[in-house]
Amino acid sequence: MKILITGATGLVGKELVKFLLAKNHIIHYLTTSKSKIESKANYQGFYWNPELGKIDENCIYEVDAIVHLAGANIAKRWTDAYKQEIIESRILSSELLYNLVRKTPNQVKQFVSASGTASYPESFVKIYDETATETEDSFLSNVVKKWEESANRFQVLGIKACKIRTGVVLSNDGGALPAMAKPIKMSLGAVMGNGKQIQSWIHISDLVKLYSFAVENQLEGVYNAVSPYPISNKQLTTAIAKALRKPLFLPNIPQFIMKLALGEMSYLLFSSKNISSEKIQNLGFQFQFPKIEEALDDLYA
Secondary structure (H helix, E strand, O other): OEEEEEOOOOHHHHHHHHHHHHOOOEEEEEEOOHHHOOEEOOEEEEEEEOOOOEEOHHHHOOOOEEEEOOOOOOOOOOOHHHHHHHHHHHHHHHHHHHHHHHHOOOOOOEEEEEEEOOOOOOOOOOEEOOOOOOOOOOHHHHHHHHHHHHHHHHHHHOOEEEEEEEOEEEOOOOOHHHHHHHHHHOOOOOOEOOOOOEEOEEEHHHHHHHHHHHHHOOOOEEEEEOOOOOEEHHHHHHHHHHHHOOOOOOOOEOHHHHHHHHHHHHHHHHOOOEEOOHHHHHOOOOOOOOOHHHHHHHHOO
16 A cells, blocks of 8 residues: 555654555655655655645655644643644644645545544543543643544545544653653652553554554544553553662652643643543454553563
């Protein structure tokens, strides 16, 4: 297959490109930096600038599926200006792709968009699957709503829209794990709040395999990209400390302290969401690292 990827140089995108190339797929990717445009066997870059509405129309030539990963990092302080950037980086880029596909002759059959689990409400007891109709009234929930609406527009063009709601991605190269591990490595690690908040996570290798599975099976609709075994913040912190062979002896960190340090973004550390991945598993997808101990053993091997 020929697959067009946005966000191909990001944390997930880099791993997804490597995985798909190893499976002999042909990759087109979009970049806002002309210096990052490469031309290799089965790997071709194209320039775009969503803010200015610019895109190289050749990127869509003979493409079967689009995987849309581009979007500003949510793990930065949420100023009003940055909140707007978080939204626009996802919506403007999706709109640009939609208009390209609408106006340019193509053979695109599927649009796969990254999404988040923020739409699910806070709960210490409920387990949420893709059929859940309850939503949370929060900034990130609103981002997810607009994000998925922009993906659903492709259905008007007869293209399957698939949304991958992703939990906490565990990787050595960025994201949550290095940030959590840093104080633990210095023997300064501590549990957040009461530590009971459930965190639905996924190993980055399983995430890229899930994207590949979605593309190769032409999936449509919403799918949760989370491990079958969510864990509490206390369990996650303890597991990281054990994997690093470091002690945990400091008292739990109150939420108000993290809010002073990180602002509204501190919400991510205390949010409790137990999310099910049964839907994707029932289609035959198998996790390589379903349990946190297996995931950390691999990442810290």
